[in-house]
Amino acid sequence: MPAAEPLASRFWRKVDKTPGYGPHGTCWRWIANTNEDGYGTIWLSPKVIKATHAVWLLTTGALPVDQMLHKCDTRDCVNPEHLEDGTHPENMRQMMERTQRRRDTLPTDREQVRQLLMHGQHSHQAIADMVGVSRAVVTRIKNGKAWAR
Numbered sequence: 001m002p003a004a005e006p007l008a009s010r011f012w013r014k015v016d017k018t019p020g021y022g023p024h025g026t027c028w029r030w031i032a033n034t035n036e037d038g039y040g041t042i043w044l045s046p047k048v049i050k051a052t053h054a055v056w057l058l059t060t061g062a063l064p065v066d067q068m069l070h071k072c073d074t075r076d077c078v079n080p081e082h083l084e085d086g087t088h089p090e091n092m093r094q095m096m097e098r099t100q101r102r103r104d105t106l107p108t109d110r111e112q113v114r115q116l117l118m119h120g121q122h123s124h125q126a127i128a129d130m131v132g133v134s135r136a137v138v139t140r141i142k143n144g145k146a147w148a149r
């Protein structure tokens with residue numbers, strides 16, 4: 001069932017962030033399809049992926065290399081702060097810091113990047129440093145596809 005609707009809007013509609021779920025009450029519950037192991041799943045053309053991979057893609061801009069681990073032991077939780085990239089724990093820590101920063105200020109970041117790009121006097125790296133996002137994100141915003149995937 002390929003959908004024209006962007007992943008982000010399809011994804012967040014299926015997440016219940018009501019406090020109180022999970023061991024610390026901060027889990028975000030996946031309320032749509034799950035696989036036989038209890039992990040959330042979502043369609044990302046051309047295949048079905050785990051919801052944990054989808055949220056990683058949405059918050060970091062990249063799919064995890066291998067598998068995602070839950071620090072909260074709640075399989076249908078999709079809070080990126082509770083997830084670890086099982087392959088690269090080192091990179092993960094740095095990525096989480098970026099994720100948290102970006103998640104808190106996402107719309108502002110985006111607007112700021114756009115404004116700076118419009119002025120045309122800063123390199124992508126300079127803009128990334130100023131706003132606190134990765135250079136790849138700046139480039140994708142410039143190309144107009146940062147949040148549409």
Ligand SMILES: [Zn+2]
Binds near residue numbers: 026028073079
């Ligand atoms: Zn959790």
